[in-house]
Amino acid sequence: MIDALSKRLPVRSGGGPWQGSGGGSWAVSWAVSWGVALSLSAVLLLAGCTGDDSGDAPPDETPLPSSKLDVDQPWVRPAAPGGNSALYMTILNGTSTPDTLLDVTAPVIDSIQIHQTVDSAGTMRMQPLGETLPLPPKTRVTLEPGAKHVMLMNLSQPLTDGESIVLDLDFAQKGLLRVRAPIRVEAPPSGRES
Amino acid sequence: MTRFAAFPLLAAFVLAGLGAGCSQTLDPPVQDDLDDTEYTLTTHDSTAVTFPDGYSGDVLVVGYVYTQCPDVCPMITANMKKIRAALESTDGVRFVTITFDPERDTPSRLHTYRAAYGIDAPTWDFLTGRPETIDQLMKRMGVRTSRTSTNPNAPADTTDTYFINHTDQITLIDARGRVRGEYMGSRTPPKYIVEDIQKIRS
Numbered sequence: 001m002i003d004a005l006s007k008r009l010p011v012r013s014g015g016g017p018w019q020g021s022g023g024g025s026w027a028v029s030w031a032v033s034w035g036v037a038l039s040l041s042a043v044l045l046l047a048g049c050t051g052d053d054s055g056d057a058p059p060d061e062t063p064l065p066s067s068k069l070d071v072d073q074p075w076v077r078p079a080a081p082g083g084n085s086a087l088y089m090t091i092l093n094g095t096s097t098p099d100t101l102l103d104v105t106a107p108v109i110d111s112i113q114i115h116q117t118v119d120s121a122g123t124m125r126m127q128p129l130g131e132t133l134p135l136p137p138k139t140r141v142t143l144e145p146g147a148k149h150v151m152l153m154n155l156s157q158p159l160t161d162g163e164s165i166v167l168d169l170d171f172a173q174k175g176l177l178r179v180r181a182p183i184r185v186e187a188p189p190s191g192r193e194s
Numbered sequence: 195m196t197r198f199a200a201f202p203l204l205a206a207f208v209l210a211g212l213g214a215g216c217s218q219t220l221d222p223p224v225q226d227d228l229d230d231t232e233y234t235l236t237t238h239d240s241t242a243v244t245f246p247d248g249y250s251g252d253v254l255v256v257g258y259v260y261t262q263c264p265d266v267c268p269m270i271t272a273n274m275k276k277i278r279a280a281l282e283s284t285d286g287v288r289f290v291t292i293t294f295d296p297e298r299d300t301p302s303r304l305h306t307y308r309a310a311y312g313i314d315a316p317t318w319d320f321l322t323g324r325p326e327t328i329d330q331l332m333k334r335m336g337v338r339t340s341r342t343s344t345n346p347n348a349p350a351d352t353t354d355t356y357f358i359n360h361t362d363q364i365t366l367i368d369a370r371g372r373v374r375g376e377y378m379g380s381r382t383p384p385k386y387i388v389e390d391i392q393k394i395r396s
Contacts (some may be wrong), residue, residue, distance in 0.1 A: 077268045078310035079261075080303055086264035113344075117265050123338055124266045124380075125359035146380060151264045153344070161312040185311055186272045 031169055064094040064138060069174045074167065074181040076152065079159045087150040087167065087181065090142045093135040100172040101133040101150075106165055108153035117146050126151070134170075145187055161184045197281065204207070222366070222390050226334075226373040231332045235292070235323040238304040245290070245331065246371045252288040253394050254367040257379055259335045260358050261307045269380035270364065271311055272273045276384040277391075278318070284396060286369070290319040294339045295358055296328045336376065337361045346366035 062072045074089035093099055104112050114133050115126040129148065135141055143149050159165060161183055169177045182188075198245060233245045246254060257274050259267035272290055281287060291308075293299035304320040307337075313320075322328070341356040366375035366387065375390050 077264060078307075078312075079264070080307040081311055082303070083261050083307070084264040086268070115265070119362070120359070122361060123340075123359050124362045125342065126265065126357055145265060145269050149265055158306055158310045160310045185268070185275060 006146070007114055060091065061140070064092050064140040065142060066094050067096075069093045069095055069099055069135070069171060069177075071169065071177060071179055073190065074179045075184050075188060076165060076181045077165075078161045078183055078185060079152075079155050081155060081158050083155055085152040085155060085159050085183075086145075087152055087189070088143045088145060089134075089179075089181075090140055092140050093137060095173070096137045097173055098137055099174060101135060101169060102172055103170040104150050104152065105168045105170065106152075108155050108157045108159075108165070109152045110152060110156070113151045114148070115151050116148050132172075161185050164174060205365050220374075221393055222374045224372045224374060225376065228334070228367065228371045228373065231334060233323065233327050235321040235327065235331075236301050238308050238320040240301040243319065243321065245292075246367055249288050249290065249367075249370060251369050252286050253369055253391055254365075255287065255289045255391070256290075256335070256365040256367060257291045258294055258332070258335070258360065258363055259291055260293050260360070261299050261303055262295065262357065263360075266360075266380050268311075270317060270362065271313075273380060273382070273384060274364065275311075275313070277387050278315075280384050280388045281391065284315075284317060284347070286318070287391060289315070290321060291318070292321045292328070292331065294332050294337060294360060296322045298324050303374055335365055335373075336362055366390055366394070 003144050040078060070092045072090040072092055074087065076087050077085045079085040087104060091101065101114075114129045114131070116129050117128045118125050132159045133141065133148075133150075141148075166180050169179060171177060226301055228246050232247055235243055235245050237243055243249075255274060255277060257270045260272055261267075271291065274291070278284060278287075278289060293304065299322050301322060304322055308314075308318075308320045323331070337360065339358050339360045344355045344357055362378045362379045362381070364376070364379040364382065364387065365373060368374050374394055375387065377387055
């Protein structure tokens with residue numbers, strides 16, 4: 001993703017504030033550059049560890065509930081009638097039993113699909129992930145923009161920014177869980193969009 | 195005599211060089227000049243408009259979406275909203291969202307979609323058009339699209355309901371109709387595009 005992003009960003013001339021302009025500042029630049037590189041490496045390593053299927057919550061994430069399945073920060077995109085929206089959330093399976101998200105229903109939703117957005121050489125496409133979403137024990141599964149999401153299809157009414165929608169999430173083990181999802185153009189503040 | 199005669203020639207070369215240098219040193223540089231093109235499109239209010247001529251004199255921030263798109267296109271629109279919000283002034287800057295799904299994205303549907311996204315600024319148009327016009331426009335802007343069925347098990351050439359695989363792009367066009375920037379639409383931090391808008395306006 002970082003490669004793809006950097007390829008599309010406009011090429012910039014000139015240096016950033018960390019770049020020295022004279023020979024006297026070379027050592028400082030070298031040290032700062034290495035510092036930046038090491039910091040970036042650390043950030044990338046950390047990023048690689050924060051994908052889903054991790055039971056240990058980083059400090060800024062909701063800890064797994066003990067012996068319980070719960071849903072954190074559900075939200076959906078606006079959409080026109082006849083169109084599609086996406087549901088994002090983090091599903092926290094704190095139990096010792098595998099569970100499965102079977103369905104998401106609401107009166108305005110015709111059907112759902114579970115997708116992963118994929119960047120294929122600059123072309124964005126949605127890859128179906130199957131009809132249900134597995135939720136391993138002691139695991140958080142994150143659905144987020146540009147990645148996994150539940151597609152809410154063929155809506156009978158518009159979903160308007162600033163409003164909310166009540167959704168019934170049907171889990172194989174837990175059963176029905178009703179949540180209210182705000183309709184938002186942008187991810188909530190703790191989301192990872194942009 | 196020969197020496198004096200050479201001066202005007204030398205001066206011409208120098209001036210030509212300076213001129214060429216000026217056009218090459220634009221920041222961000224010109225990537226394409228749309229002066230030779232004119233696409234007749236329709237706004238979300240069913241008003242005819244030519245692109246890009248109809249917006250001549252303003253800097254244009256252009257996004258490409260289809261309204262059935264649940265994930266990436268909303269990210270592009272969200273990014274454009276952030277760009278707009280980050281500008282100290284929107285004077286002289288227009289926003290345009292063009293659909294690459296004109297068969298389904300009628301002006302009426304675009305109108306509803308725009309309202310659902312809370313966009314009411316008169317300086318932000320959503321545009322559709324005849325399929326062949328949209329096809330030519332997308333090719334010129336470097337936006338690739340291909341249809342795929344909503345049914346994962348359907349044959350690839352199905353004409354049933356469909357999703358569209360597409361390039362993820364925002365384009366920056368200056369007041370003279372020249373493309374000055376192409377960015378990954380959903381992911382480029384708004385500050386980069388805002389910086390380029392400020393450079394073009396200055």
